[in-house]
Amino acid sequence: MPKNENGEIKCVNHPEQTMNRFDGEAAFIRAELADNGNYDLNEEKLITVYVHCCPICGYIESYLVPSIESTSLIQ
Numbered sequence: 001m002p003k004n005e006n007g008e009i010k011c012v013n014h015p016e017q018t019m020n021r022f023d024g025e026a027a028f029i030r031a032e033l034a035d036n037g038n039y040d041l042n043e044e045k046l047i048t049v050y051v052h053c054c055p056i057c058g059y060i061e062s063y064l065v066p067s068i069e070s071t072s073l074i075q
């Protein structure tokens, strides 16, 4: 769920519940399909995100850290 009109991040399953933000940032590492059908993790290509979690159901939502370079994103 996007932020509401007050800038609060609410759970999609519990619209009244404000989601807790994990301390610090997390990273998504790019997974690249290899010729053998497995995935290789490319740690040089990652994005950093803020992670929010609902304390009731565990739903997780992430937001891109604003400082990321746009060249890392697919347009």
Ligand SMILES: [Zn+2]
Binding pocket: 011, 012, 013, 014, 017, 054, 055, 056, 057, 058, 059
């Ligand atoms: Zn929830």
